[in-house]
Amino acid sequence: MKNRINSLFESKKENILSVYFTAGFPNLNDTVEIIQQLEINGVDLIEIGMPFSDPTADGPTIQRSSEISLKNGMSLELLFEQLKNIRQTVKIPLILMGYLNPVYQFGVERFCEKCAEIGIDGTILPDLPLDEFEQYYKPVFEKHNLHNILLITPQTTESRIRQIDAASSVFIYMVSSSSTTGAGKKVEDFQRGYFERIQSMNLKNPRLIGFGISDGATFENACKYANGAIIGSAFVKAIDSEIKLEESVPGFIKNLLTTG
Amino acid sequence: MKYIVNEKGYYGEFGGAWIPEMMYTNIDELKHRYLKIIESEEFKNEFDHLLKDYVGRPSPLYFASRLSEHYGSKIYLKREDLNHTGSHKLNNTVGQILLAQKLGKTRVIAETGAGQHGVATATVCALKNIKCVVYMGALDVARQSPNVKKMKMLGAEVVPVHSGNKTLKDATNEAMRDWINNPEDTHYIIGSVVGPHPYPDMVARFQSVISEEIKWQLKEQTGSEFPARVLACVGGGSNAAGAFYHFLDDEQVELIGVEAAGKGVDTSETAATLTVGSPGILHAAKTMLMQNTDGQITEPYSISAGLDYPGIGPLHAHLFKSGRAKYLAATDEEVLYAALFLTQKEGIIPALESAHALAALDKIKMNPGDVNVINLSGSGNKDMETYLEYFGY
Numbered sequence: 001m002k003n004r005i006n007s008l009f010e011s012k013k014e015n016i017l018s019v020y021f022t023a024g025f026p027n028l029n030d031t032v033e034i035i036q037q038l039e040i041n042g043v044d045l046i047e048i049g050m051p052f053s054d055p056t057a058d059g060p061t062i063q064r065s066s067e068i069s070l071k072n073g074m075s076l077e078l079l080f081e082q083l084k085n086i087r088q089t090v091k092i093p094l095i096l097m098g099y100l101n102p103v104y105q106f107g108v109e110r111f112c113e114k115c116a117e118i119g120i121d122g123t124i125l126p127d128l129p130l131d132e133f134e135q136y137y138k139p140v141f142e143k144h145n146l147h148n149i150l151l152i153t154p155q156t157t158e159s160r161i162r163q164i165d166a167a168s169s170v171f172i173y174m175v176s177s178s179s180t181t182g183a184g185k186k187v188e189d190f191q192r193g194y195f196e197r198i199q200s201m202n203l204k205n206p207r208l209i210g211f212g213i214s215d216g217a218t219f220e221n222a223c224k225y226a227n228g229a230i231i232g233s234a235f236v237k238a239i240d241s242e243i244k245l246e247e248s249v250p251g252f253i254k255n256l257l258t259t260g
Numbered sequence: 261m262k263y264i265v266n267e268k269g270y271y272g273e274f275g276g277a278w279i280p281e282m283m284y285t286n287i288d289e290l291k292h293r294y295l296k297i298i299e300s301e302e303f304k305n306e307f308d309h310l311l312k313d314y315v316g317r318p319s320p321l322y323f324a325s326r327l328s329e330h331y332g333s334k335i336y337l338k339r340e341d342l343n344h345t346g347s348h349k350l351n352n353t354v355g356q357i358l359l360a361q362k363l364g365k366t367r368v369i370a371e372t373g374a375g376q377h378g379v380a381t382a383t384v385c386a387l388k389n390i391k392c393v394v395y396m397g398a399l400d401v402a403r404q405s406p407n408v409k410k411m412k413m414l415g416a417e418v419v420p421v422h423s424g425n426k427t428l429k430d431a432t433n434e435a436m437r438d439w440i441n442n443p444e445d446t447h448y449i450i451g452s453v454v455g456p457h458p459y460p461d462m463v464a465r466f467q468s469v470i471s472e473e474i475k476w477q478l479k480e481q482t483g484s485e486f487p488a489r490v491l492a493c494v495g496g497g498s499n500a501a502g503a504f505y506h507f508l509d510d511e512q513v514e515l516i517g518v519e520a521a522g523k524g525v526d527t528s529e530t531a532a533t534l535t536v537g538s539p540g541i542l543h544a545a546k547t548m549l550m551q552n553t554d555g556q557i558t559e560p561y562s563i564s565a566g567l568d569y570p571g572i573g574p575l576h577a578h579l580f581k582s583g584r585a586k587y588l589a590a591t592d593e594e595v596l597y598a599a600l601f602l603t604q605k606e607g608i609i610p611a612l613e614s615a616h617a618l619a620a621l622d623k624i625k626m627n628p629g630d631v632n633v634i635n636l637s638g639s640g641n642k643d644m645e646t647y648l649e650y651f652g653y
């Protein structure tokens with residue numbers, strides 16, 4: 001079967017909306033409902049966060065959701081169990097995002113097999129560096145039709161960006177600023193130069209911009225410079241409430257897509 | 261040298277730089293420049309000068325006669341506790357502050373457990389007039405308050421970290437986040453032989469002055485530069501790395517690291533990573549870790565804040581795996597009594613961390629003719645409250 005992320009980027013070139021949430025938060029068994037709600041409300045791509053005890057590249061919101069998720073009893077085994085039948089209802093591409101150690105303990109090969117079995121289309125593993133990925137893991141990811149998404153930041157040098165572009169197989173995750181997630185500075189204030197520089201590089205891969213995208217305005221602005229954007233912390237905050245997911249998810253997404 | 265880091269940053273299967281892309285530029289710069297900088301004549305002169313006149317090196321190698329008599333074997337103490345700021349930590353921070361200057365950095369961050377590395381960092385930042393921010397677990401802030409006050413007096417900002425177990429691991433997470441958010445002007449002075457390559461090698465080199473001195477001091481005092489064994493406590497493992505470094509290839513010298521068993525290695529309250537851990541990836545290095553089957557890091561426990569870390573430097577993971585060094589563990593109680601014993605036999609109050617190495621003397625076989633060197637990595641000044649409370653003075 002064709003990888004769903006490839007299909008998405010072939011059919012949609014702009015305003016792609018990707019949403020991240022931490023699996024197991026706010027409640028242990030919310031995972032499937034959140035995914036279904038996100039799809040129904042028009043999200044194009046979902047990043048399912050695998051919680052880790054030490055999320056060094058994340059800000060307070062995702063740190064907290066990870067901590068609560070783990071306290072709730074989330075594990076990679078359980079997450080795969082929850083997602084077992086996800087493809088019976090959900091068609092959009094799904095990505096697993098998280099730190100390497102839980103995947104490493106699960107067994108990278110076994111992890112990739114599980115992803116293929118369930119219908120996961122890609123991974124984002126920030127602390128798996130490009131060199132190590134290519135040296136040890138690339139063949140097994142390819143074998144299971146899994147894209148490993150790589151990141152670039154404002155500090156990434158041009159030659160490194162070229163290297164990452166060459167090694168990327170579907171899209172590049174553009175970190176909007178030098179920051180951990182949810183840093184919440186306004187995108188347009190200081191990134192235009194960086195966005196324009198990347199835009200003019202004619203990379204072979206499409207790009208999504210993430211980190212610091214929190215509302216309609218920042219989403220719309222990011223979409224001017226890339227094929228779409230990724231919302232994480234702001235969404236995690238929005239569903240951290242007493243309001244039912246069937247109300248909080250549509251509320252957040254509608255607000256995002258109409259107030260740009 | 262056989263046990264030294266390879267060009268990719270690995271010690272055997274351990275080490276590497278498992279960093280998120282956000283840290284790539286800084287780590288790449290360090291990786292490409294650190295050796296050139298620290299091996300330059302200018303750097304060496306400056307470093308040696310500060311070690312001598314500011315840190316107070318060489319630190320004495322002291323023959324502990326009453327301790328030796330008790331154990332029936334020759335015991336020498338490498339007095340790192342007599343360094344300025346009271347521990348071996350300053351060796352590394354002096355080196356790294358000079359490096360930070362060469363890299364053109366104007367702001368320094370650090371993590372700290374017991375506060376010894378925090379104080380050592382705040383000290384060199386005061387010396388070089390560089391802005392300093394120290395991350396410290398909120399629990400450690402509470403249990404090491406004299407060091408917190410010292411750092412503040414030295415002009416550093418101390419940020420209490422409330423995530424996780426509120427100890428060293430969490431402080432390290434927060435320091436890494438700071439670096440990700442401030443990639444241009446900031447140098448991160450990691451306090452131990454942990455973290456991504458080149459840190460483990462860089463910190464080991466700065467601390468290697470310890471074993472360099474032990475060699476010539478032993479030669480002077482005993483006629484041979486080779487002891488039977490060297491003992492040092494291990495959390496992340498910087499003082500042990502420094503004490504082992506120049507003996508790594510001298511396979512006749514037994515190397516013994518002593519981890520913090522906490523309330524016992526068979527309890528959940530321990531920090532003995534090599535005894536209870538397994539390979540994994542934390543703080544950008546592949547090393548031995550305390551973790552559960554899902555790969556979540558387990559909260560460590562030790563009475564000594566400086567050893568309260570769920571990982572260990574990749575060099576030690578490799579020395580353990582290859583059998584070049586042996587690692588033991590000492591419980592809180594054994595450590596407290598070992599500290600009291602040294603205090604009353606030799607008139608030296610050791611740090612709780614260093615007392616782990618002393619506690620190991622009861623666990624190993626020593627022959628009468630053996631020369632045993634213990635790295636007394638720090639002074640007990642910061643632990644007086646714990647000692648006084650436990651022994652009821």
